Structures are given as structure tokens and as C-alpha cells.
Amino acid sequence: MRFSDARVERALAAAACLVLLLIAAMIVFVFAKAWPSFAHNGLSWFGGGNDVDRQLEDIINGPANPDAYIYEIGVFPLLWGTALTTAGAVIIGMTFSLFAAIFIVEFAPPRLNRVLEPVVRLLAAVPSVIYGLIGVLVLVPFVLDHLTSPERKESVAFVVQLTGASLLVAVVILTVMIVPIMIAIIVDALRAVPRSWQEGASALGVNRWRVMWTICVRTARPAIVAAAVLATARALGEAIMLSMVSGSKGFAPNPFDGLTFLLEPTRPLAATIVEYQESSNLEPVANTLYAFAAILLISSMALSLGGYMAKQPMRKYGVRP
Amino acid sequence: MPAPWRPTSPAGSIESWPLADRIGFRLAWAAGVSLCLVAGSIVVYMAVQGLQYLDLGLLFESPQADLDQSKSGGYLDPLVGTVVLTILGTLLAVPLGVATAIWLSEYARPAWLARAVESGVEVVAGTPTIVLAIFGLLVFQRELFSFLSFTAQGDAVFGRSFFIAGTMMSLIALPLVVGATREALQAVPGHVREASYALGKTKAATIRRVLLPAARPGIGTGAALGMGRIAGDTAIVIILLGASLKLDEAGSAPILGDLKGTGSTLTSYVYVNSPAGEGNAPEKAYAAAFVLLLIVIALNYSIDRIAKGRGLPAWTR
Numbered sequence: 001m002r003f004s005d006a007r008v009e010r011a012l013a014a015a016a017c018l019v020l021l022l023i024a025a026m027i028v029f030v031f032a033k034a035w036p037s038f039a040h041n042g043l044s045w046f047g048g049g050n051d052v053d054r055q056l057e058d059i060i061n062g063p064a065n066p067d068a069y070i071y072e073i074g075v076f077p078l079l080w081g082t083a084l085t086t087a088g089a090v091i092i093g094m095t096f097s098l099f100a101a102i103f104i105v106e107f108a109p110p111r112l113n114r115v116l117e118p119v120v121r122l123l124a125a126v127p128s129v130i131y132g133l134i135g136v137l138v139l140v141p142f143v144l145d146h147l148t149s150p151e152r153k154e155s156v157a158f159v160v161q162l163t164g165a166s167l168l169v170a171v172v173i174l175t176v177m178i179v180p181i182m183i184a185i186i187v188d189a190l191r192a193v194p195r196s197w198q199e200g201a202s203a204l205g206v207n208r209w210r211v212m213w214t215i216c217v218r219t220a221r222p223a224i225v226a227a228a229v230l231a232t233a234r235a236l237g238e239a240i241m242l243s244m245v246s247g248s249k250g251f252a253p254n255p256f257d258g259l260t261f262l263l264e265p266t267r268p269l270a271a272t273i274v275e276y277q278e279s280s281n282l283e284p285v286a287n288t289l290y291a292f293a294a295i296l297l298i299s300s301m302a303l304s305l306g307g308y309m310a311k312q313p314m315r316k317y318g319v320r321p
Numbered sequence: 322m323p324a325p326w327r328p329t330s331p332a333g334s335i336e337s338w339p340l341a342d343r344i345g346f347r348l349a350w351a352a353g354v355s356l357c358l359v360a361g362s363i364v365v366y367m368a369v370q371g372l373q374y375l376d377l378g379l380l381f382e383s384p385q386a387d388l389d390q391s392k393s394g395g396y397l398d399p400l401v402g403t404v405v406l407t408i409l410g411t412l413l414a415v416p417l418g419v420a421t422a423i424w425l426s427e428y429a430r431p432a433w434l435a436r437a438v439e440s441g442v443e444v445v446a447g448t449p450t451i452v453l454a455i456f457g458l459l460v461f462q463r464e465l466f467s468f469l470s471f472t473a474q475g476d477a478v479f480g481r482s483f484f485i486a487g488t489m490m491s492l493i494a495l496p497l498v499v500g501a502t503r504e505a506l507q508a509v510p511g512h513v514r515e516a517s518y519a520l521g522k523t524k525a526a527t528i529r530r531v532l533l534p535a536a537r538p539g540i541g542t543g544a545a546l547g548m549g550r551i552a553g554d555t556a557i558v559i560i561l562l563g564a565s566l567k568l569d570e571a572g573s574a575p576i577l578g579d580l581k582g583t584g585s586t587l588t589s590y591v592y593v594n595s596p597a598g599e600g601n602a603p604e605k606a607y608a609a610a611f612v613l614l615l616i617v618i619a620l621n622y623s624i625d626r627i628a629k630g631r632g633l634p635a636w637t638r
Contacts, residue, residue: 004525005524008528009424009428009524011420012420012421013424013428013434015420016421016425016438017434018417018421019421019441019495020438020441022441022445022492023441023445025460026448026452029456029459030455030456030459033459096352097352099345099349099351099352099353100352100353100356103349103353104353106349107349107350107353112353116353118621118625119356119360119361120360121621121624122360122618122621123363125549125550125553125617125618126553126617127553127555127613127617128555129591129595129610129613130613132595132597133595133606133610134363134366134367136595137596138366207334207338209342209345209349210342213342230447234447236449237447237451237452239449239556240559240592243597244597248597270449270556273451273455274556274560277559277560280455290455290459293451293452293455296449296452297452300444300448301444304440304444304446304447304448305440305443307447
């Protein structure tokens with residue numbers, strides 16, 4: 001069979017452009033469906049000071065008449081939960097994976113390294129539902145039994161119940177989930193730093209740590225930023241695991257509660273979609289859930305493009321992270 | 322005056338480093354060791370719990386809805402569901418991904434379109450699966466796609482089936498296939514392409530006869546990575562595969578009916594049987610999670626084998 005060159009090129013280009021079509025469709029469809037929820041609430045959509053679970057129940061139990069649909073919602077507790085879990089996990093994970101990556105690249109004995117690399121890949125491949133299972137069956141009871149004293153329960157009893165499923169567990173497990181991704185990206189970038197630069201520094205009498213810290217880490221900075229951005233996107237969209245361990249309550253943990261803050265339940269946007277999707281055949285509920293999805297879609301797109309941009313400077317060294 | 326350089330063992334010289342450097346060095350060690358500990362404890366814990374509750378008989382038994390755990394059956398259907406969904410998703414993702422990768426690395430004209438596609442692939446990679454899932458629901462509940470799933474009375478399209486879940490799953494695997502294939506294509510030396518052109522081959526023939534065979538390990542790696550992601554995803558399964566634990570076929574056609582029908586996978590089985598779900602049977606969840614983990618580890622291991630690319634001529638490397 002003979003392929004004409006021009007026809008092959010056109011066919012391949014068409015296949016490649018399907019991706020763009022898909023993204024365009026995703027934005028149009030999701031926003032069109034989400035619009036009523038945004039339109040009815042205006043800026044108070046982002047507001048707080050209310051019980052978001054109660055509002056969702058009201059939407060579900062609202063009238064079936066399209067003119068009387070209830071849309072009132074203020075999603076601040078969910079946004080706050082998303083922000084807290086994501087930021088907590090990314091900040092802790094970033095620090096940890098930077099040191100771990102330096103260890104793997106420079107200090108680990110070769111024999112340990114042969115174990116470490118498959119281990120990182122394995123951790124990245126473990127399905128999130130397994131992390132969630134470990135969280136809900138091991139960490140949640142542990143937090144409830146050993147970290148949640150009766151006084152703490154008492155102190156916030158009039159707003160929320162402490163069950164062990166909490167911000168703390170969510171952040172810990174989310175950190176474990178995103179660390180392997182960051183380590184993989186940072187290790188690749190550190191390895192890609194030209195050997196001669198490191199040797200040059202060593203020849204000037206700089207010790208091995210300083211070489212890593214001042215030469216390699218600094219060169220790999222774009223990749224480190226990219227790693228953080230991609231990990232943020234991953235953490236933002238994690239739904240199943242967080243719905244299992246975060247307590248599933250539309251509650252905004254209050255930093256003024258001191259350490260109890262860490263033990264309070266929360267529920268990010270993505271987990272909320274999972275938990276209310278069974279009612280999504282009701283139009284107003286669907287509109288509200290697609291509005292959550294629209295927020296997630298926009299932020300993850302911004303993050304992916306940010307990560308893509310952040311990686312570009314590495315290319316001038318001839319490195320493709 | 323700096324001390325003259327002596328060849329000492331690296332470990333011995335650390336005491337002479339400045340304090341900040343020593344702290345950094347120790348922190349790096351601590352991070353590496355705790356990484357091993359965390360990974361080790363997860364694997365050991367899952368193995369202990371999984372083997373404890375793993376009952377080989379349950380692998381061949383369908384799940385039943387029953388409060389009594391001894392009667393609620395096994396996880397044959399979820400296992401079949403995972404395999405079917407993984408194959409379906411990969412079959413869709415590989416041709417599309419390979420085509421995209423070839424276009425990006427061999428043609429990429431016009432340049433702005435190539436950049437747009439490249440960043441588009443990154444965007445798809447970063448989109449949360451939960452968003453992909455409910456986007457799929459929105460699309461496939463239209464009349465147009467009613468042939469892909471159950472249709473209730475009153476022509477409401479259910480929008481949940483193996484076909485639909487597999488289609489959205491392929492989007493998770495797509496960026497991985499594109500990435501791995503591109504890397505493999507870029508690793509093929511330029512003179513190999515030139516040699517093919519010198520023999521009078523067209524670009525299309527070069528791609529088919531020279532580049533694709535050389536990129537086979539890369540494609541395999543991407544596909545295996547993608548399969549791991551598909552097997553491990555839960556959000557799409559929960560939303561797009563219907564909530565039936567058993568395989569429910571739509572219509573009577575033998576294989577098409579099953580693919581049009583709903584079912585479950587190991588991930589949704591674990592979710593439903595965890596304390597967070599309706600089933601609340603941790604023993605079953607542990608056992609199913611262990612089976613799932615074994616599948617993922619096997620796929621991971623196969624990546625190593627594929628990536629070595631045995632049996633390929635030397636010019637491909």
C-alpha cells in the first residue's frame with residue numbers, strides 16, 4: 001500500500017488537533033452547564049459564612065419547577081478546604097522531595113539507589129484509592145485515638161465533631177501521593193546539569209553539598225518550579241482519596257482554633273463532586289457541580305500551562321525535562 | 322590558609338564542612354531514608370493485610386449484595402471490569418497518541434499549531450480525572466451517543482458504560498503515550514532518517530518502516546504507563562461505569578452488550594467496600610486493593626523489560 005506524503009501529514013495533523021478540539025469542547029460544555037449557578041449567585045458564589053452542606057441539601061430538595069430552582073450557594077468552605085490541603089501538601093512535599101532528590105542524585109550509595117528508583121516509580125503508580133484505604137483504616141483511627149483528646153473535642157463541639165478524618169490526615173496522605181512525582185521531575189533535572197559545571201566547582205574546592213546546592217539546584221530551578229506546579233495540579237484534582245479521609249464535611253477549618261485546626265474535617269471541591277454526583281440528574285444540582293468542575297478545570301489549565309512555561313528555560317541548556 | 326587536598330573518603334571529610342552544609346547533608350539522608358521507610362511500610366502493610374484476607378476462591382466469584390460478608394461474594398466482576406476497561410482505554414489511546422507524537426516530532430508544521438498541541442497535551446495531562454469524568458457524562462448523555470449505553474424509557478440516555486468510561490480513560494493514558502513515543506522518536510539518530518530518504522523512500526514510508534519499529538519500546542513503555550494509570554483511576558469508574566457491582570449487560574449482543582453495559586472495577590470495589598463507601602467490608606477492600614497493587618506493580622515491572630528493547634537493531638539506540 002502506498003501513502004501519499006501530503007495525505008499522511010494531514011491525517012496525522014488531524015489526529016493531533018483532536019486534543020485541541022477536546023479542550024475547547026471541555027471548556028464550552030462545562031461552562032455552559034455551570035452558568036446558571038454562577039449567574040444566580042454572582043460574586044456571593046465565592047462567599048462563605050454559611051453551611052454549604054445545608055445549601056446543597058436545599059438545592060437537592062428544591063422544587064422541580066425550572067422557574068423555581070434553588071441555586072443559592074457560597075462555596076468558600078470548599079475552596080478553603082481545597083486551598084489548605086493543596087498548599088499544605090505541596091509545601092511539605094516540595095521541601096521533602098528536594099532533599100530526597102539531592103540524596104538520590106548525589107549521596108545515596110549506588111546499592112541503595114538501585115532500590116530507590118523503582119520505589120519512587122512504585123509510589124507514583126500506587127492508585128489513589130489504595131492511599132485512601134490506608135488513610136481511612138490506619139491513619140484516621142490513629143489520629144482519633146492518640147491525637148484527639150476529649151478536651152479538644154469539647155472545645156469545638158458546638159461547631160463541628162472531630163472524628164479523626166481531618167485536614168491533618170488529608171495533607172499527610174496527599175503529600176505521600178505527590179512526592180514521587182516531584183522527586184522524579186527534580187531528579188531528572190539535577191541529572192541533566194552538565195557534569196563539567198560540577199567538576200569545575202569541585203576543582204575550586206567546593207564541597208559536595210555546596211556543589212549540589214549552588215550549582216545543580218540553581219540550574220534546575222525551572223524544573224523545580226515545574227514540579228511544584230504539576231504537583232499542585234495533581235493535588236487540586238484529587239477527589240477519591242480526599243473524599244475518603246478528609247471527613248466529608250463542608251466545613252472551613254479555622255486557624256484560630258490552634259492545633260485543633262489540623263484535626264477539623266473539611267472537604268475540597270473535587271471530593272464534593274464525587275459525593276454529590278448521584279443527585280446530578282437533578283438540573284440545579286448538576287449546574288452546581290459543573291460550576292465546581294469549571295473552577296477545577298480553569299485552575300488546572302492555568303497550572304499546566306504554567307508548568308509548561310516553567311520548563312522552557314531548561315531547554316536552553318539542551319535539557320528536555 | 323586552605324588545607325592541602327588529601328584523598329580522603331567522602332564520609333570522613335564531612336566533619337570539616339560548614340555547619341549549614343552538614344545540616345543539609347543530614348537532611349538529604351533523612352529524606353532518602355524516610356522515603357524508603359514510607360514506601361516499605363506501605364508495601365509491607367498492604368501485603369500483610371492483603372495476603373491475610375486474600376481468598377483465591379473469591380477471585381472467581383461474582384459479588385452479591387448481602388449484608389453478611391460471607392455471602393457477599395468475591396471480586397471476579399471487578400477484576401474483569403479492570404481488565405476490560407484497561408484494554409479498551411489503551412486501544413483508543415495508543416493509535417491517537419502515536420499519531421500525535423509522530424506529527425509533533427516529524428512534521429510540527431505550522432509551528433504555532435505544534436506548540437498549541439504540545440501544550441494541549443500537557444493540559445489534558447493536568448486535568449483532574451473527576452473533571453474528565455463529569456465532562457464525559459455531559460457529552461455522552463446526548464441523543465447522538467445513545468448507542469453507547471443504556472437507554473431508559475422516555476429516551477433518557479444513561480451515559481454510563483464500559484465504552485464511555487474507556488473513552489474517557491484513554492485521555493488519561495494519552496499524554497503518557499505521546500510523551501514516551503516522542504522521546505523514543507527523538508532518540509532515533511538523524512542519519513537513520515537520512516539513510517532511508519537516500520534509498521528513495523518517502524517520509525511516510527520512513528515513518529512506517531523505520532521510525533515506528535525503532536520507537537516500539539517507547540510506545541510500549543507509554544502504553545504500560547498508561548495502563549497503570551487507567552487501572553488505578555477511580556473517579557471515572559465511579560461516575561461513568563454506573564454503580565453496579567456486577568457486570569450488567571445492555572441488550573443481548575454477546576460482547577457489545579457487555580461493553581454497552583455497566584459494571585465495576587477493582588478501584589471502585591475498594592472504594593465501595595472501604596468505610597467511606599456503602600459496603601464497609603475492609604477485609605474485602607484490603608484483598609481487592611492487594612490484587613490491584615499486584616497488577617500495578619506487574620505493569621511497572623513490564624516497563625523495565627520493554628524499555629530495554631531487546632531484539633532491536635543497534636542503530637535504533
